[in-house]
Amino acid sequence: MTAALRVVTPGLMTTLQDLGRPGYQRLGVPVSGALDQVSFRAANLLVGNGQGVGALEIAYQGPTLSVEADSVRIAVAGGRAPIDVLAPNSAGSGRRIAPWESARLLRGEVLSIGALSGSAVAYLAVEGGFAIAPKLGSQSTLTRAAIGGFEGRALKAADVLPLRQAAAAERDEVILPSFDLAPPKRVRIVLGPQDDHFTPAALRTLLASTYSVSRASDRMGMRLEGPPLEHSHKGYDIVSDGIALGSIQVPGNGLPIILLADRQTTGGYCKVATVISADIPSLGRLTPGARIAFAAVGIETAEAAARQLASDIAAMAASISPVRRPFLIDAKRLMAENLVSGVVNARGGGDA
Amino acid sequence: MAPPRFLPAGDTALVVEFGDRVDRGLSARVLALAQKLEAAQLAGVVEAVPTFRSLMVHYDPLQTSQRDLQRAIAPLLQGLEAAEIAGRRWRIPACYDASLGLDLADVARRTGLDPAQVVERHSQTSQLVYMMGFLPGLPYLGGLPGEFALARRENPRVKVPKGSVAVAMSMSVVYPQESPGGWHILARTPVPLWDMRKGPPALLAAGDQVTFLPLSLREYELMLAKAAADALVLTPEGHHP
Numbered sequence: 001m002t003a004a005l006r007v008v009t010p011g012l013m014t015t016l017q018d019l020g021r022p023g024y025q026r027l028g029v030p031v032s033g034a035l036d037q038v039s040f041r042a043a044n045l046l047v048g049n050g051q052g053v054g055a056l057e058i059a060y061q062g063p064t065l066s067v068e069a070d071s072v073r074i075a076v077a078g079g080r081a082p083i084d085v086l087a088p089n090s091a092g093s094g095r096r097i098a099p100w101e102s103a104r105l106l107r108g109e110v111l112s113i114g115a116l117s118g119s120a121v122a123y124l125a126v127e128g129g130f131a132i133a134p135k136l137g138s139q140s141t142l143t144r145a146a147i148g149g150f151e152g153r154a155l156k157a158a159d160v161l162p163l164r165q166a167a168a169a170e171r172d173e174v175i176l177p178s179f180d181l182a183p184p185k186r187v188r189i190v191l192g193p194q195d196d197h198f199t200p201a202a203l204r205t206l207l208a209s210t211y212s213v214s215r216a217s218d219r220m221g222m223r224l225e226g227p228p229l230e231h232s233h234k235g236y237d238i239v240s241d242g243i244a245l246g247s248i249q250v251p252g253n254g255l256p257i258i259l260l261a262d263r264q265t266t267g268g269y270c271k272v273a274t275v276i277s278a279d280i281p282s283l284g285r286l287t288p289g290a291r292i293a294f295a296a297v298g299i300e301t302a303e304a305a306a307r308q309l310a311s312d313i314a315a316m317a318a319s320i321s322p323v324r325r326p327f328l329i330d331a332k333r334l335m336a337e338n339l340v341s342g343v344v345n346a347r348g349g350g351d352a
Numbered sequence: 353m354a355p356p357r358f359l360p361a362g363d364t365a366l367v368v369e370f371g372d373r374v375d376r377g378l379s380a381r382v383l384a385l386a387q388k389l390e391a392a393q394l395a396g397v398v399e400a401v402p403t404f405r406s407l408m409v410h411y412d413p414l415q416t417s418q419r420d421l422q423r424a425i426a427p428l429l430q431g432l433e434a435a436e437i438a439g440r441r442w443r444i445p446a447c448y449d450a451s452l453g454l455d456l457a458d459v460a461r462r463t464g465l466d467p468a469q470v471v472e473r474h475s476q477t478s479q480l481v482y483m484m485g486f487l488p489g490l491p492y493l494g495g496l497p498g499e500f501a502l503a504r505r506e507n508p509r510v511k512v513p514k515g516s517v518a519v520a521m522s523m524s525v526v527y528p529q530e531s532p533g534g535w536h537i538l539a540r541t542p543v544p545l546w547d548m549r550k551g552p553p554a555l556l557a558a559g560d561q562v563t564f565l566p567l568s569l570r571e572y573e574l575m576l577a578k579a580a581a582d583a584l585v586l587t588p589e590g591h592h593p
Contacts, residue, residue: 022410025401026386027554028484135548145488145529147548193359193367239374240485240492242401242408244365266403266485274362277413299418302363306413 035284062113128165228254489546
């Protein structure tokens with residue numbers, strides 16, 4: 001019997017993602033991949049995977065999945081959500097597990113992830129990963145072109161996601177101190193490549209204003225609402241050129257759009273600036289209505305920030321530690337169980 | 353010719369810009385640099401994406417820096433004018449019947465030509481694949497005569513059928529799959545332009561030359577059935593130069 005997770009309810013927009021599909025942009029293939037690659041890596045680290053193994057990206061509202069494997073180790077990192085494990089056939093009351101912590105689930109148990117808070121996305125990683133063939137070198141889902149992931153689309157009820165590993169490895173569960181997911185006070189940008197298509201006043205507006213994230217944002221681009229940017233006499237149309245991760249394109253209405261994981265490879269609107277790579281994961285976490293302001297930095301600063309983020313991720317990987325359950329301080333339970341058994345255990349330990 | 357400019361696109365991409373027009377000379381230099389860059393195998397370069405007038409070099413800031421990359425690319429800019437871009441020559445069958453070429457009559461009206469002239473001029477002009485973009489496998493073809501310098505449609509279609517051949521701004525695109533789109537649809541090809549089972553999955557590549565072979569509706573339907581049975585294989589007619 002193959003090991004799998006069965007989708008009971010899919011959540012709002014749950015897709016399989018990894019670190020993306022670079023190498024095919026010259027054929028028009030977007031890179032895709034996890035929006036918040038810090039939380040994505042954390043989820044993988046918690047279940048003992050390599051950092052780039054495909055995991056489920058959950059947006060806003062999590063899925064409910066039933067375990068069709070002897071056991072499976074999972075972890076959820078990113079936005080916080082109520083994560084409940086219901087026993088088979090709803091027997092018993094179930095248990096609640098914590099994000100940023102690994103957990104082992106057994107056959108028939110049902111994992112239910114609720115509404116996210118603190119971030120627009122969270123990642124559900126499984127030990128060993130999903131047994132889904134990569135397309136063009138990646139498991140990432142690009143729904144627009146139906147490439148990769150599970151049948152090229154977001155999950156639906158009754159989908160069966162095969163697991164590479166039939167059962168969870170025997171080991172202790174681990175925990176990560178939650179990474180600081182707070183958005184930066186100012187998102188750092190490098191001006192260009194077409195900042196010369198804007199008036200000096202428009203560049204001042206961009207750096208001095210606060211924008212808010214529009215509801216019309218998706219994995220392709222984050223649309224911003226706020227003061228429009230005025231184009232110079234050169235206008236907003238350019239002869240199409242390449243688009244980078246974080247490119248801020250400004251169409252005729254003057255409102256910036258930050259291009260994210262599923263961005264098109266080329267485009268014909270001018271791009272005033274590019275968000276630096278170190279600040280991209282925090283953008284992926286922003287929910288509609290979130291406020292966002294920008295600060296211009298030089299390219300050396302941006303590259304140094306990329307190295308800093310890599311070293312922060314390495315430090316995070318090194319900070320994984322076994323879960324230690326705090327002693328319960330409920331007085332009644334202390335009297336009923338812990339006090340007595342604790343004495344016995346202490347003695348037993350000494351005799352062994 | 354003006355020397356190319358280096359422009360930053362954040363800390364993961366560097367733009368090498370040769371100009372701001374759609375122009376075969378500019379495009380030849382972009383494609384020549386793309387070929388030299390690929391051969392050079394520079395450390396930290398993830399991939400390079402040629403467009404009409406610039407090359408976007410995507411890089412990993414943990415492995416290189418924009419400063420080092422500019423130093424490494426500068427010597428590659430020598431002698432690009434003389435480079436000849438090798439490409440394949442294709443003749444792509446397409447049906448211009450009004451049931452598939454949804455805007456043929458409208459384009460005829462806008463260009464002042466009759467529909468047969470539109471078909472003749474569009475199909476017989478050798479068009480260059482300047483770049484691929486927008487969708488996986490979608491080519492931007494340039495070189496149509498001036499009558500085809502049309503603005504995009506005022507009301508873009510929500511769904512352009514797969515295989516549609518469409519024009520605007522003296523260029524053509526072919527939609528490899530159903531997609532929204534604002535160009536004027538002249539024809540439809542039964543040939544798949546994108547097949548994930550193939551390596552590379554895109555039929556066309558920047559630098560290729562394309563003409564179209566007009567099909568009757570019946571020929572189109574037969575070829576479409578062959579394509580559905582995986583029995584339609586289009587091979588290039590040759591190479592250029």
